[in-house]
Amino acid sequence: MQIQRLLKFIGFDAGLIRRISICAYEAEMNVVMHGGDGELRLLVDPKKVILEVADDGPGIADIDLALQEGYTTALPEHREMGFGAGMGLPNIQRNADSLEIHSENGQGAHLIITFESGSS
Amino acid sequence: MLDTLQVAEPLRYVQINESRCNGCVLCMKACPTKAIRIREGKARIEGVCIDCCECVRACPRGAIQPITSESFDLTEKDNVIVSPSTVLYSQFGEDVLPNDVLLGLKRMGFGYIHDQSYTSEIFNLAVELYIKENRERPDAPLPFISPVCPVVVSLIAYKFQSLLRHIPPLVTPREIVAREGKMRLAARHGVDAEAFKVVHITPCPSKMICMNESILQNHSYLDAAIGINSIYEELKNNIQDVEEDIVLHHSGGIGLSWGMSGGEISGVDLNCLAVSGLQETIRYLEKIEMGLLGDIDYVEFRACTEGCLGGPLTVMDKYQGKRHIQKLVRMFGVERRVKHGYVKKLYDKGWFFTDKGPALKRKLRQRSPADIAKGIERQNRIEEILRLLPRKECGACGCPDCVTFAEDVAEGRSSLGSCVFWQDQQKG
DSSP, rough: OOHHHHHHHTTOOOHHHHHHHHHHHHHHHHEIIIISEEEEEEEEEESOOOOEEEEOSSSSOOOHHTTTOOOOOHHHHHHTTTTSOOHHHHHHHHSSEEEEEOOOOOOEEEEEEEETOOOO | GGOOOOOOOOOOOOEEEEOOOOOSHHHHHHOTOOOOEEETEEEOOSSSOOOOHHHHOTTTOOOEEESSSTTTSSSSSSHHHHHHEEGGGGTTTTTTHHHHHHHHHHTTTOOOEOOOOHHHHHHHHHHHHHHHHTTSSTOOOOSOOSOOOOOHHHHHHHHHHHGGGGSOOOOOHHHHHHHHHHHHHHHHTTTTTTGGGEEEESSSHHHHHHHHHOOOOOOOOOEEEHHHHHHHHHHHHHTTTTOOOOOOOOHHHHHHHGSTTTGGGGOOOOSSEEEEEEHHHHHHHHHHHHTTTTTOSSEEEESSSTGGGTTOOOSSOOHHHHHHHHHHHHHHHHHHOOOOHHHHHHHHTTTTTTTOOOGOOOOOOOOOOHHHHHHHHHHHHOOOOTTTTTTOOTTTTSSHHHHHHHHHHHHHHHHHHGGGGHHHHHHH
């Protein structure tokens, strides 16, 4: 919500803000469920916005698999609350203009999500 | 057209009585658009006011008053059509029925009395028709947002412009009553429609916006809005011992329930949600702006908690009023009294549409990269100033919170020296 307000205040288009907010929310949920401690950084430029998310969790074992809709490693307790449906990363990929994932097992996950202004 | 909507300084329907204001921070803290500042020990409205009256409620000294059409001349009542908000029916206790209230108005001398609750039921069906017709479109702005509460419409126009296209371009029941009342009388008497004046009896001053600068329509048929509290005593005296066989009230329980939160959607046979209270409304508008709630067809927002019953110009406490309305709903039942075919015919004739054109065609101006660069620069300045502030959110500087203060400093409206903590730090 804070990201949403900030970007709106700066004057970005509502469609772009919507895509960024969705990605920030999904990435945040991933950190909460899997990542342990994490950091979310927002880099803002008139032409593009970059959302960087890094955590010190177990990392992503198979990135291609994690990008498939429905694939999940969430715990049953997360799924009971309606999260962990295997839609997080696919949803980020769908809403972003580009997505880079750096992760090695045991080394945490590092996402670089880029949005082009004017491409909503 | 709304696509060229400029954020002009709107008129305000609250005023601050400076002799009563002692410059405390309560109104400033309560204002959802952060429009109030304390300057030289007095509250001033400097930003965009949406007439929600949160400041009126917050002021312990009664220094802030809503403005309505108090100067409207009511001595000549013959040509006046009076059309009360359905909230009026909840104000006189459980033994007074809607028809008694309407007869009381007649005894006060008003020429014509028009009940709004029946038209509200007609409006419910028009909303259904509009949404069923439009929700399957690929660009359908779901959920649609009720056009009824003027404060919510102003809030969207000034703070959530991307959601303007979610508001169906339908004329509200109060405007339909005013328009049809004038047109029919004019036709019957063979005179100009403006020979008749429509006075709306209202629980809030935001109806003044509809009359004078409506966002959703060009022309309003309302001539005056008068607070329930200002006619209350006289009307109460006229309600007693009313024994007349005239039926002025025709609606069922659905139309009568419009004054309370959830009342409007109780008559809409779709996937609906009711939200009341300004803070909750803002929270939900933010969700919709994020693309959530797309599985819902229609949201009824009311700026006042519990709906119009909680309006600042009511007399009865909102929860007591709700109790009376709920009793009326049980008494009159919730079956529809309006015929679908009749409403469909009116709908196809364009009876319900505003004179500003379809909402779906509205598009907002895109901001250029240069605008955004300026925005980023401004944000950087604000964050620089914020790092100097203690974030105590005290309001002693005359701004509602530290972020707003930093914005004001960045734009030259306040000076950093107004922060007592910053000053202390400079000395120490």
